[in-house]
Amino acid sequence: xxxxxxxxxxxxxxxxxxxxxxxxxxxxxxxxxxxxxxxxxxxxxxxxxxxxxxxxxxxxxxxxxxxxxxxxxxxxxxxxxxxxxxxxxxxxxxxxxxxxxxxxxxxxxxxxxxxxxxxxxxxxxxxxxxxxxxxxxxxxxxxxxxxxxxxxxxxxxxxxxxxxxxxxxxxxxxxxxxxxxxxxxxxxxxxxxxxxxxxxxxxxxxxxxxxxxxxxxxxxxxxxxxxxxxxxxxxxxxxxxxxxxxxxxxxxxxxxxxxxxxxxxxxxxxxxxxxxxxxxxxxxxxxxxxxxxxxxxxxxxxxxxxxxxxxxxxxxxxxxxxxxxxxxxxxxxxxxxxxxxxxxxxxxxxxxxxxxxxxxxxxxxxxxxxxxxxxxxxxxxxxxxxxxxxxxxxxxxxxxxxxxxxxxxxxxxxxxxxxxxxxxxxxxxxxxxxxxxxxxxxxxxxxxxxxxxxxxxxxxxxxxxxxxxxxxxxxxx
Amino acid sequence: xxxxxxxxxxxxxxxxxxxxxxxxxxxxxxxxxxxxxxxxxxxxxxxxxxxxxxxxxxxxxxxxxxxxxxxxxxxxxxxxxxxxxxxxxxxxxxxxxxxxxxxxxxxxxxxxxxxxxxxxxxxxxxxxxxxxxxxxxxxxxxxxxxxxxxxxxxxxxxxxxxxxxxxxxxxxxxxxxxxxxxxxxxxxxxxxxxxxxxxxxxxxxxxxxxxxxxxxxxxxxxxxxxxxxxxxxxxxxxxxxxxxxxxxxxxxxxxxx
Numbered sequence: 049x050x051x052x053x054x055x056x057x058x059x060x061x062x063x064x065x066x067x068x069x070x071x072x073x074x075x076x077x078x079x080x081x082x083x084x085x086x087x088x089x090x091x092x093x094x095x096x097x098x099x100x101x102x103x104x105x106x107x108x109x110x111x112x113x114x115x116x117x118x119x120x121x122x123x124x125x126x127x128x129x130x131x132x133x134x135x136x137x138x139x140x141x142x143x144x145x146x147x148x149x150x151x152x153x154x155x156x157x158x159x160x161x162x163x164x165x166x167x168x169x170x171x172x173x174x175x176x177x178x179x180x181x182x183x184x185x186x187x188x189x190x191x192x193x194x195x196x197x198x199x200x201x202x203x204x205x206x207x208x209x210x211x212x213x214x215x216x217x218x219x220x221x222x223x224x225x226x227x228x229x230x231x232x233x234x235x236x237x238x239x240x241x242x243x244x245x246x247x248x249x250x251x252x253x254x255x256x257x258x259x260x261x262x263x264x265x266x267x268x269x270x271x272x273x274x275x276x277x278x279x280x281x282x283x284x285x286x287x288x289x290x291x292x293x294x295x296x297x298x299x300x301x302x303x304x305x306x307x308x309x310x311x312x313x314x315x316x317x318x319x320x321x322x323x324x325x326x327x328x329x330x331x332x333x334x335x336x337x338x339x340x341x342x343x344x345x346x347x348x349x350x351x352x353x354x355x356x357x358x359x360x361x362x363x364x365x366x367x368x369x370x371x372x373x374x375x376x377x378x379x380x381x382x383x384x385x386x387x388x389x390x391x392x393x394x395x396x397x398x399x400x401x402x403x404x405x406x407x408x409x410x411x412x413x414x415x416x417x418x419x420x421x422x423x424x425x426x427x428x429x430x431x432x433x434x435x436x437x438x439x440x441x442x443x444x445x446x447x448x449x450x451x452x453x454x455x456x457x458x459x460x461x462x463x464x465x466x467x468x469x470x471x472x473x474x475x476x477x478x479x480x481x482x483x484x485x486x487x488x489x490x491x492x493x494x495x496x497x498x499x500x501x502x503x504x505x506x507x508x509x510x511x512x513x514x515x516x517x518x519x520x521x522x523x524x525x
Numbered sequence: 526x527x528x529x530x531x532x533x534x535x536x537x538x539x540x541x542x543x544x545x546x547x548x549x550x551x552x553x554x555x556x557x558x559x560x561x562x563x564x565x566x567x568x569x570x571x572x573x574x575x576x577x578x579x580x581x582x583x584x585x586x587x588x589x590x591x592x593x594x595x596x597x598x599x600x601x602x603x604x605x606x607x608x609x610x611x612x613x614x615x616x617x618x619x620x621x622x623x624x625x626x627x628x629x630x631x632x633x634x635x636x637x638x639x640x641x642x643x644x645x646x647x648x649x650x651x652x653x654x655x656x657x658x659x660x661x662x663x664x665x666x667x668x669x670x671x672x673x674x675x676x677x678x679x680x681x682x683x684x685x686x687x688x689x690x691x692x693x694x695x696x697x698x699x700x701x702x703x704x705x706x707x708x709x710x711x712x713x714x715x716x717x718x719x720x721x722x723x724x725x726x727x728x729x730x731x732x733x734x735x736x737x738x739x740x741x742x743x744x745x746x747x748x749x750x751x752x753x754x755x756x757x758x759x760x761x762x763x764x765x766x767x768x769x770x771x772x773x774x775x776x777x778x779x780x781x782x
Contacts, residue, residue, distance in 0.1 A: 100734075103738060104738075105734050105737075105738065108737075109733065109734055109737060110730075110734075129743070130737055130738070131737060131740040131741070131742060131743035132740075132743065134737075134738050134739055134740050134743075135740065138738065138739075139734075139738055141731055141734065141735065143731065146727075146728045146731040146732065146735075147731055147732065147734075147735035148679070148732075148735075149672075149675070149676065149679070149732055149735055149736050149739075150654075150655060150675055150679070151654050151655065151675060151678060151679060152653070152655055155655045159736075159739055159741075160739035160740055161748065162747045162748040162749075163739055163740040163741050163742075163743055163744070163747050164740050164743065164744070164748075165743075165744045165746060165747055165748055166748055167748070168748055168749075168750060168751065171748050192679075193679075193682045207739065208739075211739055211740070349693075352693075352697060354693050354696075354697075370697060371697065372694075372697050374690065374694055376690075376724075378720060378723055378724060378727075379687070379690045379691055379694055379720060379724070380691075380694035380695075380698070380720075381720065382691075382694075382695065382700070382715075382716045382719070382720060392698055392700060393698070393699075419723050433698070434698075437698065437699070
């Protein structure tokens with residue numbers, strides 16, 4: 049690989065059609081060759097827009113008014129075709145599953161080099177090298193639809209590597225990875241950079257794992273670059289969103305309200321649970337953590353009654369109502385307006401609706417179509433509509449993915465409110481510090497599941513050498 | 526229908542033949558049942574497709590389970606023909622007279638339907654989509670169209686999964702989807718399909734960026750892997766296909782159809 053280019057922006061502003069404010073405002077900065085840059089900031093601050101502009105997708109594929117200039121070395125982006133630019137700058141998008149174009153791992157990695165019309169032997173060399181670089185050689189013949197989240201993320205990186213770019217842009221690359229997978233990805237990126245000298249630009253809410261790459265830090269707010277490198281300790285979007293220890297108090301509840309999981313057995317192709325037994329008490333929060341593919345979401349589905357146990361039983365109080373917040377908010381938004389979506393559970397008085405929307409910072413959006421809301425707004429709406437059912441069992445599947453500090457704090461407050469109301473809460477998360485601070489009990493799913501208090505489970509994980517699943521790993525730079 | 530067969534079976538039977546050979550076999554079977562009204566030909570063709578499915582690693586239960594909706598619809602076609610065609614000799618009477626003409630037409634129609642659907646299903650499940658796309662590109666079809674086929678297949682499991690998740694989300698919110706009146710049916714469709722459609726559109730955008738960001742369309746051609754050699758299975762199938770074609774042409778020539 050040749051020396052990485054300098055990417056520079058001069059007065060870059062982007063405004064999407066139909067919007068009154070700029071998504072990016074007057075950015076003038078540059079990315080030095082071979083450097084690592086971490087971009088952070090609240091949801092909607094322009095991280096993804098900046099990466100898509102640097103990759104050339106804006107304005108060539110996503111229509112927007114762009115003013116100012118982006119240059120790669122001394123050449124303006126305006127003079128480069130998107131496909132030609134792809135050989136210099138590659139973007140790994142946020143959802144690894146959504147960017148897979150083909151049905152086999154090997155053909156996915158070879159897709160880019162084949163489009164470049166390279167000789168076949170060079171295509172095969174690039175495929176082998178890229179797969180080896182991310183450690184997925186053993187998956188070469190696999191169907192892409194059968195890969196786990198972590199495997200898909202590695203595949204997405206390998207397919208960009210095969211293009212031989214000098215600058216790699218990564219949009220929240222750890223969002224769908226378990227803590228060990230996230231740790232592995234950054235180790236991999238560091239090795240890659242040492243070997244090839246490429247520049248890395250990473251948009252992330254959580255900065256702690258990126259610290260090992262010693263990045264320059266850019267903080268964006270409402271499209272503007274508000275700080276560089278200073279104030280690092282407070283830039284991590286999650287660190288301030290911890291609950292108070294007083295929220296750990298657990299009230300006594302009648303034993304008939306306890307949800308009992310007894311000798312649970314279930315699996316798809318492979319056995320996920322074999323004799324799992326635990327109680328979930330009302331007014332408590334059970335955190336479910338563990339590597340990708342160990343059955344965390346399946347556990348929630350079993351509790352919700354969406355799957356039937358193959359062995360054992362799940363006892364729930366007969367009148368128990370279950371509410372579930374799905375991983376992707378758009379999957380549970382059905383109505384034409386926010387108001388109608390909130391009224392599925394029953395009509396609301398005008399003032400009650402106004403208060404409800406204000407409580408979730410959705411003021412004035414009652415008549416807006418849910419699909420046009422931002423991801424953070426959609427997430428708040430799904431939490432709100434789920435809590436409108438007053439569930440006695442509240443299930444949340446990765447509710448913090450892609451959420452900034454403000455949204456995380458709001459979701460935490462809603463979880464604590466449900467708990468204090470006496471609901472049993474079951475929270476699946478990869479956010480280990482959050483699970484440690486928020487949950488009364490932790491279920492760690494792997495071959496040998498662990499169940500107990502957060503302190504007890506994390507102590508056992510330390511002894512097992514699973515450092516990435518302990519809170520201190522994510523709290524210390 | 527299940528989209529794929531057991532991956533452990535991918536080295537058996539039709540999995541080993543070239544996409545062009547499989548396509549020739551598929552077309553040969555389709556033309557055989559369309560060109561003949563003989564029940565023997567219809568049953569023979571469907572029997573051959575079933576035998577090929579077992580040879581390719583399908584279990585009898587898996588095969589008939591995959592085709593259960595096709596079998597049901599074939600039965601419906603058979604009954605519709607039996608009850609509507611009144612030519613030929615009367616055999617028995619239910620509330621309409623069942624005739625030999627109706628039975629023959631129904632059986633022919635059902636066997637044609639079964640053979641065409643099952644052979645197409647067998648072809649899709651035993652043919653590697655990438656290899657098929659490469660074959661189509663070699664035959665001169667622009668690669669953009671070849672990849673449209675792959676993308677269409679890529680979206681099948683996605684839509685199936687999204688549809689299931691959306692229905693489960695509705696179930697958990699206590700939403701009962703009723704289809705008792707046209708208005709309710711429209712609402713039910715809106716509730717189910719709008720979220721799935723929105724997800725699909727978002728994904729189409731992401732995939733389009735992913736493809737363009739990897740130089741899709743940069744050149745009029747793209748690198749293709751070297752041509753694969755024919756296997757014994759390929760040779761045997763081509764001999765059968767050409768032989769069948771020759772016999773058909775000869776039979777027409779001498780006036781025996």
